[in-house]
Amino acid sequence: xxxxxxxxxLLGALLLAAPGDAAxxxxxxxxxxxxxxxxxxxxxxxxDKSLSTLNSKQAALFGFGKNGSRQSIxxxxxxxxxxGDKSWPSGDVWGQFDDVLGDALIKTVPLAAACYPSWPEYxxxxxxxxxxDWTVSYMHAADPASIMWPLFEGRSCLPTGSNVSSSCTxxxxxxxxxxxxxxxxxxxxxxxxxxxxxxxxVKNTGHDFNGKSTGAxxxxxxxxxxxxxxxxxxxxxxxYQGPAVKMGAGVQAFEIYAKAEELGFTAxxxxxxxxxxxxxxxxxxxxxPMSSVYGLAADQVLALEVVLANGRFxxxxxxxxxxxxWAIRGGGGGTFGVVTSVISRVHPxxxxxxxxxxxxxxxxxxxxxxxxxxxxxxxxxxxxADAGTYAYFWVLSTGTNSFEFxxxxxxxxxxxxxxxxxxxKPWFDDLKALGIPFTPNSTYYDSFYQGWDAGFPLETIGSVxxxxxxxxxPRENWEDTTKFNATVAAIRSTVxxxxxxxxxxxxxxxxxxxxxxxxxxxxxDTLMHAITSVSWDANATNSQINATMNKLTYDVLGKWRAxxxxxxxxxxxxxxxxxxxxxxxxxxxxxxxxxxxQRYDPAFLFYAPTGVGSEHWEVKSLDGxxxxxxxxxxx
Ligand SMILES: Cc1cc2nc3c(=O)[nH]c(=O)nc-3n(C[C@H](O)[C@H](O)[C@H](O)COP(=O)(O)OP(=O)(O)OC[C@H]3O[C@@H](n4cnc5c(N)ncnc54)[C@H](O)[C@@H]3O)c2cc1C
Ligand SMILES: *[C@@H]1O[C@H](CO)[C@@H](O)[C@H](O)[C@H]1NC(C)=O
Ligand SMILES: *[C@@H]1O[C@H](CO)[C@@H](O)[C@H](O)[C@H]1NC(C)=O
Ligand SMILES: *[C@@H]1O[C@H](CO)[C@@H](O)[C@H](O)[C@H]1NC(C)=O
Ligand SMILES: *[C@@H]1O[C@H](CO)[C@@H](O)[C@H](O)[C@H]1NC(C)=O
Ligand SMILES: *[C@@H]1O[C@H](CO)[C@@H](O)[C@H](O)[C@H]1NC(C)=O
Ligand SMILES: *[C@@H]1O[C@H](CO)[C@@H](O)[C@H](O)[C@H]1NC(C)=O
Ligand SMILES: *[C@@H]1O[C@H](CO)[C@@H](O)[C@H](O)[C@H]1NC(C)=O
Ligand SMILES: *[C@@H]1O[C@H](CO)[C@@H](O)[C@H](O)[C@H]1NC(C)=O
Ligand SMILES: *[C@@H]1O[C@H](CO)[C@@H](O)[C@H](O)[C@H]1NC(C)=O
Ligand SMILES: *[C@@H]1O[C@H](CO)[C@@H](O)[C@H](O)[C@H]1NC(C)=O
Ligand SMILES: *[C@@H]1O[C@H](CO)[C@@H](O)[C@H](O)[C@H]1NC(C)=O
Numbered sequence: 001x002x003x004x005x006x007x008x009x010l011l012g013a014l015l016l017a018a019p020g021d022a023a024x025x026x027x028x029x030x031x032x033x034x035x036x037x038x039x040x041x042x043x044x045x046x047x048d049k050s051l052s053t054l055n056s057k058q059a060a061l062f063g064f065g066k067n068g069s070r071q072s073i074x075x076x077x078x079x080x081x082x083x084g085d086k087s088w089p090s091g092d093v094w095g096q097f098d099d100v101l102g103d104a105l106i107k108t109v110p111l112a113a114a115c116y117p118s119w120p121e122y123x124x125x126x127x128x129x130x131x132x133d134w135t136v137s138y139m140h141a142a143d144p145a146s147i148m149w150p151l152f153e154g155r156s157c158l159p160t161g162s163n164v165s166s167s168c169t170x171x172x173x174x175x176x177x178x179x180x181x182x183x184x185x186x187x188x189x190x191x192x193x194x195x196x197x198x199x200x201x202v203k204n205t206g207h208d209f210n211g212k213s214t215g216a217x218x219x220x221x222x223x224x225x226x227x228x229x230x231x232x233x234x235x236x237x238x239x240y241q242g243p244a245v246k247m248g249a250g251v252q253a254f255e256i257y258a259k260a261e262e263l264g265f266t267a268x269x270x271x272x273x274x275x276x277x278x279x280x281x282x283x284x285x286x287x288x289p290m291s292s293v294y295g296l297a298a299d300q301v302l303a304l305e306v307v308l309a310n311g312r313f314x315x316x317x318x319x320x321x322x323x324x325x326w327a328i329r330g331g332g333g334g335t336f337g338v339v340t341s342v343i344s345r346v347h348p349x350x351x352x353x354x355x356x357x358x359x360x361x362x363x364x365x366x367x368x369x370x371x372x373x374x375x376x377x378x379x380x381x382x383x384x385a386d387a388g389t390y391a392y393f394w395v396l397s398t399g400t401n402s403f404e405f406x407x408x409x410x411x412x413x414x415x416x417x418x419x420x421x422x423x424x425k426p427w428f429d430d431l432k433a434l435g436i437p438f439t440p441n442s443t444y445y446d447s448f449y450q451g452w453d454a455g456f457p458l459e460t461i462g463s464v465x466x467x468x469x470x471x472x473x474p475r476e477n478w479e480d481t482t483k484f485n486a487t488v489a490a491i492r493s494t495v496x497x498x499x500x501x502x503x504x505x506x507x508x509x510x511x512x513x514x515x516x517x518x519x520x521x522x523x524x525d526t527l528m529h530a531i532t533s534v535s536w537d538a539n540a541t542n543s544q545i546n547a548t549m550n551k552l553t554y555d556v557l558g559k560w561r562a563x564x565x566x567x568x569x570x571x572x573x574x575x576x577x578x579x580x581x582x583x584x585x586x587x588x589x590x591x592x593x594x595x596x597x598q599r600y601d602p603a604f605l606f607y608a609p610t611g612v613g614s615e616h617w618e619v620k621s622l623d624g625x626x627x628x629x630x631x632x633x634x635x
Contacts, residue, residue: 023102024062025184026050033315034303034343035236036246039228042305042340044182045313046191054100061093062100062191065310065603073604073616079633080199082217083175089196094176097192104179106222108145108170110157116168131159135460137274141205141252144177144222145214148461152211152576152609154621154629155464172211172621172629174201174218179225183305183313186221186338191311193219194605199632202334202606204250204279207272207461209468210576212280212334212608215628216619221338223279226250228341229259235343237302238319239515244302246343247278261449265346266290268297271392271411271456278342280333284572285519287529289411289452290347291508293388298330298519299510300344306337309601313340318515327596330519331589332571334608336600352451353412353420355442359431360404367401369434374405375488376430381527382478385507387423388413392456395491395501403495407440409455417444466535469552469575471560472526474567475507483563490559494532499556503530521587522568529570532556542623549625553577571610576626581610607632 025044030037051059081088089097098105112134113119115127133139140146147153156171178189193200201218226248235244243265247256253269256277260267268288269277277286277297286297294300303317306328314337316324328336361370374395384391390413394406412420420442431438445451477483495501508523510516534552536545553575569578571585582590593612597604604613609628621630 022099023184024050024054024100024188025102025182032303032305033320034305034317036230036232036244036303036343038305039226039230039246039248039341041182041226041228041248042313044184046184046187046311050184058096058100061096061195062188063195064191064312065194073602074634076634079631080217081197082631087197089198097188100188101178101185104181104185106144106177106179108173108175108177108220110168110170110173111139111143111146112157112159113168115160116157119168127159134159135462137205137207137272137458137461140461141207141224141274141276143206144179144224145173145203145220147173147203147206147208147211147214149209149211150462151464151467151625152209152627153214154216154623154625154627156629158464170216172214172216172627174199174203174215174220177203177220177222180221180223181225183307183340186307186340187311187313189219189221190307190309190338190605194309194311194603199607200605202338204276204333205252205274207275208280208333209573210571210609211626211628212611215607215632216630217632223249223276223338223340226340227255229256231259231263231265231346232343235302235345237317239513240302240345243346244343245346246341248341249278249339250276251278253277257449257452260346261447264349266348266350266448267346268294268300268344270297271390271452273456273458278339280572282342282344283328283331283333283335283339285330285508285523285570286572287504287506287508287523287570289390289456290413290448292385292390292506293413294347295511295514296330296508296519296523297344298517299514300346301329301342301517302345303343304328305340307340308337309603309605323596324600326516327518327593327600329517331586331593331596332608332611335597335606335611335613337606349447350414351416351444351446352448353415353417353442353444354451354455355410355412355420355424355440356407356455357438357440358404358406359436359438360398361402365434365436367403369436370403370405371488371492373431373434373436374492376427376434377405378484378488380424380427381505382475384423384505385527387415389415389423389505391505393503393505395495395503397495397498397500408457411451411455413448417442463535465538465540466533467549467552467575468531468533468573469557469578470529470531470569470573471557471564472520472522472567472569473528473530473560474522474525474564475527476525477564478527486563490563491530493559494556497556499532499534501530501532503528518586518589518593520568520570520585521589523570525567529573530560531573542625546625549577553579574610576609578610582615585610586612
């Protein structure tokens with residue numbers, strides 16, 4: 001990296017810097033207004049004092065935001081930079097950036113570059129490994145720039161085995177990423193991106209369905225290595241006294257659940273094993289196997305430590321900043337700031353019965369009988385959700401007039417085997433009366449972790465030949481027979497047309513006494529979060545893919561929307577092209593969220609497709625599809 005001046009070396013002794021680098025960051029007290037000490041990584045901050053050690057050029061690159069020209073909303077047609085642009089930072093500037101970060105800057109090399117002889121990273125063994133692991137989420141989470149839905153990156157560098165791409169470019173991946181291990185690095189990245197007009201990308205695991213954690217020419221803030229977890233036996237907040245957990249932004253579901261198992265508590269996290277529980281998941285609402293009992297993940301949040309768009313580090317609680325506290329809990333990742341840790345309520349240890357089973361059409365079970373069995377299940381949704389259970393089930397077409405139902409799994413929180421059997425008896429009696437054979441495999445576990453670990457599959461990711469869309473079906477659709485019939489008919493018609501149903505029977509009410517947050521109001525009334533998808537041949541042309549995507553958006557999901565036009569969809573597992581996404585993903589909260597976006601991020605530094613304020617921007621992608629492989633410009 002760039003040689004350091006003597007001046008900088010001397011300062012290194014005053015500032016917190018490992019020997020051999022010129023990291024700019026000041027060690028501060030661990031006191032936090034959240035009432036829980038900052039993590040060690042959060043006590044290394046960029047302060048006015050740290051900046052005073054830089055020369056004026058560097059201060060302009062890395063200094064905090066003021067209300068100036070760059071901080072106001074960009075003009076129509078103004079764009080973020082791409083590599084090769086005249087104003088793109090020089091190699092020397094990137095070198096200085098790496099110096100102040102303390103060697104944490106990583107230039108993006110797409111994972112699958114190992115498969116392309118044109119890249120210096122070409123390595124056929126590694127290519128084989130990348131190809132074999134492409135559908136496994138762990139590999140993408142552990143990479144600074146990779147994401148799990150490469151379709152929305154722009155399919156610019158796929159493993160050669162996929163036969164889809166014949167070349168490899170950085171495409172829609174961010175150009176650089178900061179491998180964050182302290183708060184000062186996040187602040188420096190935010191300031192540098194803002195001051196230099198770079199596209200800022202926050203990437204944690206890369207699970208996002210809509211390409212929100214990637215972007216061409218982006219400077220990535222990669223939070224994956226912020227792994228601290230601290231249990232707080234007695235959190236003392238104004239509104240809540242009790243057990244809580246403080247999690248670094250990089251903590252994943254399997255990690256918090258393992259900790260919960262060790263210490264004997266239950267956390268509200270996703271069913272997906274590798275989802276980032278303290279990142280986009282919780283910031284977008286976050287549904288959980290515990291949601292029918294305790295609400296959404298965002299509802300549990302008591303405090304957050306956050307780097308704002310102006311680069312300042314703040315503690316956000318109901319007392320310090322009620323507006324941001326409301327907005328950041330549920331209003332979407334990558335929108336209001338970079339969260340470095342979250343403090344959330346946790347709950348007593350609880351047992352769970354986990355059950356898997358399936359049934360299908362056969363020579364003895366006609367399609368109508370099969371659907372009568374499905375209808376009987378749907379009739380139980382209010383009772384099952386109100387009993388605190390969560391069920392993940394699939395209904396698939398397996399040929400003309402042949403169907404399969406998979407319960408994968410039924411997750412009956414706080415139910416013994418007997419209690420579970422009593423709960424499902426009315427449905428199971430109907431299935432028996434209909435002559436539908438099925439064999440439930442039900443096991444009681446005495447903790448959430450054991451049940452979750454045994455019950456939920458590690459989902460495959462990485463496909464470029466499919467996309468998803470979803471709907472939150474409201475309780476109202478169960479309370480009115482006409483609407484209920486329309487719901488069942490819409491689902492049957494979708495599945496009969498060959499589209500799969502992957503759905504959750506659950507509820508996610510805000511528990512009594514919890515402060516309100518900005519999670520999609522449609523979640524509060526829902527009894528089913530339903531997902532479907534379309535797919536295409538690996539060799540489909542872009543216009544064929546586009547036509548298939550449009551079919552999902554308008555025809556397939558249109559039928560679902562028609563049964564509940566005032567409801568919405570879950571932003572984090574949705575169709576990127578959802579019409580009127582503001583209403584669908586944010587409902588009546590959108591106007592307030594938008595006003596707060598203008599207050600906390602007046603220049604719209606944080607951009608995420610379908611995020612609050614994203615309607616002011618467009619990405620002109622190279623392939624014409626809604627992906628991030630193109631320049632981000634103000635509309
Ligand atoms: C296999 C799979 C299983 C899933 N299971 C569930 C589930 O059980 N329940 C559920 O509710 N959802 C689930 N999801 C959806 C998941 O919640 C979203 O994909 C979510 O965005 C993931 O957040 P992340 O931080 O892990 O991912 P990323 O893609 O890294 O980030 C998502 C968004 O959050 C932003 N972000 C990330 N970290 C931060 C931060 N520290 N500060 C500010 N912004 C940040 C990013 O910029 C991006 O906009 C699943 C998704 C997949 C692919
Ligand atoms: C910028 O100026 C506006 C209007 O004067 C004000 O509302 C806002 O709080 C300021 N933002 C910052 C970050 O100082
Ligand atoms: C690929 O490499 C990773 C890391 O070395 C390893 O964990 C994984 O098992 C490998 N996968 C295959 C399919 O060999
Ligand atoms: C890719 O193409 C080759 C040869 O055309 C074929 O043998 C292989 O099965 C294809 N792979 C995939 C994943 O489609
Ligand atoms: C990122 O930083 C961590 C230290 O926080 C280090 O262990 C890890 O190897 C780094 N990862 C990469 C890809 O450089
Ligand atoms: C909790 O905080 C309140 C107000 O700050 C204080 O009066 C009280 O003593 C604290 N309780 C405990 C158990 O620390
Ligand atoms: C489990 O259910 C019982 C009632 O059957 C209730 O008293 C108890 O609080 C519940 N436990 C948890 C952890 O939800
Ligand atoms: C259909 O029912 C008959 C009589 O009950 C049984 O013998 C047969 O195995 C069933 N077939 C299937 C496919 O379940
Ligand atoms: C039942 O489920 C348990 C837990 O998932 C599994 O270990 C077992 O193999 C299953 N049994 C059958 C017969 O499928
Ligand atoms: C709803 O569907 C059921 C079963 O098909 C039928 O018996 C009932 O008449 C329908 N009700 C309405 C209001 O359409
Ligand atoms: C794609 O491949 C299939 C065979 O797998 C072939 O039938 C089809 O015509 C091909 N489509 C295009 C657009 O090349
Ligand atoms: C995709 O479909 C949309 C909506 O019909 C259209 O505006 C757009 O031009 C299409 N893009 C491509 C690449 O075909």
